[in-house]
Amino acid sequence: MKQFFEFVKKECFHIFRDRRTLIILFGMPVVLIVLFGFAITNEIRHARIAVLDQSKDALSQGLIRKITASAYFDLTENLRSEKDIMPAFRKGDIRMVVVIPANFARDFVRERKASVQLLADASDPNTSSTLINYINAIILQYQQEKTGVRNLPLTISPEVRMVFNPALKSVFLFVPGVMTLILMLVCAMMTSITITREKELGTMEILLVSPLRPVLVIAGKVVPYVLLSFVIAIIILVLGAGIFGMPLKGSLWLLLGACGLFCLTALSLGILISSVTNSQQTAMMISMMGLLLPTILLSGFVYPIESMPVPLQILSNIFPAKWFIIILKDIMLKGSDLRHIALPMGVLAGMTVFFLAVSLRKFKTRLS
Template sequence: MKRFVGFIKKEFYHIFRDTRSLFILFGMPIVQILLFGFAITNEINNVDMAILDHSKDATTKEIINKISASKYFSIKQILERETDIEAVFKKGKVKAVLNFETDFGKNLIKNHQATVQIITDATDPNTANTISNYINSILQNHQQEQNKAIHIDYVIVPEPRMVYNPELKSVYMFVPGVMTIILMLVSAMMTSISITREKELGTMEILLVSPIKPFQVIIGKVFPYIFLSVINAVVIVLLSIFIFKMPVQGSLFLLALESVLFIISALALGILISTISATQQTAMMISLMGLMLPVILLSGFIFPISSMPLPLQVLSNIIPAKWFIIILKGIMLKGVGLEFIWKETLILLGMTILFIGLSVKKYKIRLE
């Protein structure tokens, strides 16, 4: 019994001496609870929208002010022509456009009916549907307030139109997100245990005394996984096209280049994890728990980032998956070119260079 108690004490000592294990045991659950508590929501807040007002009368201004005053929408742009609608959607920031017909106020008084078109970006069908419902609710509320003061009811007829995903197929949202999660987790996990495996098998000493430079070791370990991950990406795209009928409106060549860039970023992140992990188990735990939840919750895959608290919105910017999902949706659903996604591409490229640089630096430290 004394030996058993001593063994238990020893295990406690090992856990408390290992800060990484303490973080996994106590830090990860806390982070997960906070992320789930704040990020899981079906509400929308601060959605950027644009206005195309052909009427420019007192009635439309009153409706616009009412929408702008709500916490759900933020009017970022006033459009002048119908052709501006597609351009503003392709930039990716504006999620809805309110299009008032000509003589909106006059038609409301004369014909007791006027039309306003609600155009939403349906690359995320759930969010698009929610945005449309919120705008409808505000319009109906305005209509009820006006009808209290008159004997003849006015009727505002909203005409929702979903662009890029008119049938609101949820698969259009899930395919880019699932592709991102698979490439991130598989690529990171495959490489995160590479250097830790060398240490556990006792072959790290061979690498330490070899004339191979640190960056050569990193590239040598990453290159085979790039090939395997590219095959994964091709399989995912083929399944999405032929099984789920997912359209690819943009350039396949650009899609391939962006996918390779993201794969290299994920592999470099996995190498970085492996250089700071003492065991394969630790490396795998960090890869799974440290990457999976942020990718799912903070990438905009399921939950709109604009509805999250400001600290989480800021934190989401360091998640590579967020930028890759924007790129995927832009190329596959909107058919945009590099001129619309150059910023996201540069951010991914910068993150990739950073991860590779940190991995080489960590490897150098082990050589000294």
């Protein structure tokens, strides 16, 4: 075991001697946090919503049909009481809850003024703002159809409430995305390039005939990047909290545990890439095309997954970044516990086991 720790120590010294790599690794989180601190508004379709209809009259049912008839919203759940609202949000299945109060039709006809409460999940501020604009336009159109008057003030008055991110700070979306991107780059890309470089230079064979077992050789290569990833994750959290006021409503230990699991998933991907490639250039191209671009485009980091075509929505499920971003937003913004994030954590754990098993099989095949 002493030989293993000496090997890890040697790898750490090797990393810290390369100043250009250190500047990139530690400078990249700062640069990306600043660059991605601005919002990108995109068209959204088929956003999942829930409805709490306390009136249950013809007018309220007509409004619900009007909302769900558009291409922007899909009704996934009818709630029974206000107590069901926050659990519905925490499950992560819906983007908005529409609350229609009791006596909705009576207030509309007699008082000429009725209210509708809109609760949007503002953990993704750009999406929530867009959905609020969509539904306000639908409500206005529905009112005009019922009254036939276009110049009167709104008879149905929406009462908007943003949950989890009342100030609609776009950085609350981009901090988890940047953390995911950085950890994927450091763990997967750097690991695949490092191991492939040893194979390309012919030093991997020398390491494999050393007293250390092959598994410990690979572990010694990746342990420094695990430690480095944790340091970078903490830097991103400190920057997000100190500069932009990024909250942490959930457990810090649960968040760190999720970061550790994602690091293992990314490392297993890096090992898998290195096991099927023989050159650094090939490993870098596979990492860029197979990991970096999907992390940006298919994880919900920049573009809402709901606005993508169905085949891309299905394809996004195979990329770890999507599940890690869900975990980060649930813990940091919603204060979710392990019970609420069990599914994405389980998916990441399953991916890790699968990638490691395939990598080990490929590795043994190359040795034989």
